[in-house]
Amino acid sequence: DGSVRDYAQGVSLTDITGKLSGDQGGVLRIEQLTAKAAPGNLSIRGAVGVLQPKIPVDITVTAKNAQPVASNIVTANLDADIKVTGTAREQMDVNGKVHLNRANINIPGGMPPEVAVLDVERDGAKPPEAPEKPLVINLNLDIDAPNRILIGGRGLDAEMGGNLKVRGTTATPVVSGGFELQRGFFTLANSKLTFTNGSVTFSGMGLQKKLDPSLDFTAQTKAAEVTAVVHITGLADAPQIELTSTPELPQDEILARLLFGQPAAQLTALQLVQ
Numbered sequence: 001d002g003s004v005r006d007y008a009q010g011v012s013l014t015d016i017t018g019k020l021s022g023d024q025g026g027v028l029r030i031e032q033l034t035a036k037a038a039p040g041n042l043s044i045r046g047a048v049g050v051l052q053p054k055i056p057v058d059i060t061v062t063a064k065n066a067q068p069v070a071s072n073i074v075t076a077n078l079d080a081d082i083k084v085t086g087t088a089r090e091q092m093d094v095n096g097k098v099h100l101n102r103a104n105i106n107i108p109g110g111m112p113p114e115v116a117v118l119d120v121e122r123d124g125a126k127p128p129e130a131p132e133k134p135l136v137i138n139l140n141l142d143i144d145a146p147n148r149i150l151i152g153g154r155g156l157d158a159e160m161g162g163n164l165k166v167r168g169t170t171a172t173p174v175v176s177g178g179f180e181l182q183r184g185f186f187t188l189a190n191s192k193l194t195f196t197n198g199s200v201t202f203s204g205m206g207l208q209k210k211l212d213p214s215l216d217f218t219a220q221t222k223a224a225e226v227t228a229v230v231h232i233t234g235l236a237d238a239p240q241i242e243l244t245s246t247p248e249l250p251q252d253e254i255l256a257r258l259l260f261g262q263p264a265a266q267l268t269a270l271q272l273v274q
Helices: 251-260 269-273
Strands: 002-006 011-022 028-037 040-048 056-070 074-087 091-106 136-153 156-168 173-188 191-203 214-223 226-235 238-246
Touching (some): 040 074, 056 091, 191 226, 191 251, 238 251, 251 269
Antiparallel strands (some): 002 011, 074 091
16 A cells, blocks of 8 residues: 655556565565556566676566656556666666557646756765766667647647657667647637648757757638748757748738738737737
């Protein structure tokens, strides 16, 4: 009847029950370890050589209809079958598959401020010794999410689906694949733009050596006798937004019709400032 909760990350595991045994060889065997991740479950089996050199690890993690993450920003329901092998002091390999049954992603009105991390040095204290050889965790994960990735907030309502391959290491992951738009619209002031196509593509590392997917979205609507089209391309950290229309108009004229439903020449002084 154990439980683990991380309110900041939205992690909640309850009804934890298990049976562990040790032998004279210094191996801790996980005969059974299950947890409720409502509405499904997580389970772990395997062994860890806690008293052996290099601490060998051989465990299997299984999830069925599990919802280990549920927060105001992300809620995910998934099935998983993951194998972790290697040694905890040198190198471990993480192999397996994850199937996302459903994921809700809510775009908040604003993100909380970042908390500063201070490096504290105590007088007379020796600095911690760096490990001679840091632990390397290799990744070989296939993530399948054919549909029901629901994204909402800030005027956006969309559903996407696709798959990802996660390779590399936890220090430098390499992600390939992406997600395709299945349906969606975006509400901007008085206009409702319907997406005609959209994709989020991962091709390894992005800006500043971090994961940064490429965007390619097109949405359009009829506004004040003009068909306005919005193109969003580029990397997620540096998106490029372009407005076009039929008949062809300058971008500020298109924006006036999208925001206020009328030509720029008819806007009030306050609307022009906005």
